[in-house]
Amino acid sequence: MNGSGPAAPRAGIIPIVRADEPRERRVTRAADAIDAATAAHVVAAADPNGATGAAGARPAIANFLVPGRIALPGSPPLALYVHFPWCVRKCPYCDFNSHEAGPDGIPETRYLDALVADLESALPLVWGRAVHSVFIGGGTPSLLSAAGMDRLLGDLRARLPIDPDAEITMEANPGTFEAARFAEYRKSGVNRLSIGIQSFDARFLAALGRIHDDQQARSAVEIAARTFDNFNLDLMYALPGQSLDDCRADVETALSFAPPHLSLYHLTLEPNTYFHKYPPSLPDDDLSADMQEWIEARTAEAGFEHYEVSAYARPGRRSRHNVNYWEFGDYLGIGAGAHGKLSFPERVLRQARFKQPQRYMDAALAGDAVQEAREVAAEDLPFEFMLNALRLTNGVAASRFTERTGLPSTVVQRRLAEAAQRGLLQLDPTRIAPTELGHRFLNDLQALFLRD
Template sequence: MFKLPPISLYIHIPWCLKKCGYCDFYSYVSKSAIPEKKYIEHLLKDLEKDLSLINERKINTIFIGGGTPSLLKNSSIENLLKEIKKRTNISNKTEITIESNPTTLEYKRFLNYKKSGINRFSIGIQTFNSDLLKKIERTYNKEEAILAIEEISKINKNFNLDIMYGLPNQSLNDVLLDLKYAVKHNPTHISWYQLTIEPNTLFYVKKLNLPNENMIFKMLIQGDKFLKKSGYKKYEISSYSKINYECQHNLNYWNFGDYIGIGCSAHGKITQKNGDIIRTVKNKNLNDFINGKYLKYKNIILKKERPFEYFMNTFRLYKPVLKKQFQERTNIDPIYIKEKIKKAIEKGYIKDKIDFWNTTNKGKIFLNSLLKIFLD
């Protein structure tokens, strides 16, 4: 039976001090004063337009990402959240996350951000190796990274550390040392993922001495083993958490929940009462956005596209994929994908049970091959 899924709010803040060579997220390098007040004014107007699509559903989580949202003044974040609370149905227990980098400018603002209502912080460490930080063009060093973590651990128990592996000239020992530093500071969550070089990034045309596939596999196996031994549960392909500290915002994405996306280049997915699923993409151009041109395009996700989109998210999770949830979130009877499920079983990617599907170890390793089966 079809029913409306939970809904989250994503807010994109597009400014950065420097564009990292591997980053393919939409961002502006800030060379002058950021027009914070005007941008927030238009974020709220963008939100108001999308609220008409959500049928007065409660906002379950908020994620402020970028770019580097922690470049914004304390007063800007406080005002943004205060105005969002006036316009939406959220509770005091709503998970509200902000992304930040470990630079002095940013971590000095952590306490005031918490006073504004933020209750989860995500810090982009990437590595504790100062030489490797230079190679991936980050703007801080190991000492600053550690200071930022020490600062956040005094202020807020619930925080995530972003760590990468597969960096230029990185050794297996470097990877394990990074994870040891991370675990030592007792974060509630660690996002640990491989550096990938996308075509629209600066690093794509740069010669990088990246570890080979065999070394990447060793890093993955030994790093995964270390994190689990250290008390972190792997609940998604690149996410590890202490018990009851999974990122609720990301879990909503991975369970094919709905989300409003506001701000330059933000994406949204909003299910309607009639079963239609609307995809929204916001304008990338900052000048256009702050002149009121928010929406780049809006379309309906076709029935033939929904199984792929659903599994692209849910197969990332280390848990059974419920057939009942598939029908609730896609408005499609599982019979519709019977032949594709059969093919995935024959390939050894999934197992079919009465009430759910389970990805095998092979299915997780060859996730892209598994997902291709569901492409129309």
């Protein structure tokens, strides 16, 4: 599933290999990066003058009594995202809110205290709503001790009605794998791992600045397969110096472990990263396209459904948490830099927590970790909905638009017709789904729904 996201897509410039966005959580943040000219009006929900920042960022009840411009028929499903901001070493391609752990380690107890305080402050916004999935992302959450993870999940269950069969995912770095500790994670309630392999080739792991080597990558997957019946492998392609045969070898190695789920991402050079400042030599667009087309064919042959831009699943193994993002469901985000989206009968609210870990802990323990809150303008909801829903290969039911935005479908009929006329959207009154061309030029398709 949530740092600042990429720039808003611009029509006519994104080829097939640029439709991807790095890692699963990109979708949880992408809508917050809409171009300023089309962004939703930023408001501090407790400040009628619209001030932003630490003071007054938490919504006041009075703000929800003001009539809104939408009418949601019901609450979307609710998920929980928990951000763990530390890692062993910052990777040169990473633009997520991650911070290298110092020589004295991480302040685990204080951070867990801050997460509890953050959650308790947010409870009035989600009171009584069941949580269908939990995603613990980072950073490197697998730096948490077994006791720390057990405490975290216990604290969450004590305060939220988490479904008994909820999908509870934790991100893990192969360089932090210990069989006994991961078995304890499983006992505590983590039932799905997302493992940041990136490559099984030592050359490319070194080029990516990863802390693990090829043997650790294989060992991590073996441990995961023994301990968890549901896990995802993150791989990247179009890496510095990578050939088509190299890409094939990585994917074949991944398939040899029979993973339930694969996430395959095109390496992109994100702003504010080392790679963006000092770009490595990457495969050209033609070679990258060949890699992507081979990946799609090979994973289909192996029995995987390509259900989202970068996601491939065996039957029944889709990421339930991420599908909720893509279907424009709700998610409460807690932790340093976490973003959230929450729906109310007449408005949709987005929040962002303080990013710097020390600042976040201080603010959370003082009672308000929310740095910014904004109501999404009704004019921006169509784009935010399509930004997510059109990533799904089969799209969404047409009725989902009104269910999740509170707007009548008539507000997007002209744009749907234009997209269909361009060959980017399927002509189906019951579904909103991209064509193959629409998937290959996804940003062009999404941009059609920007406000005028």
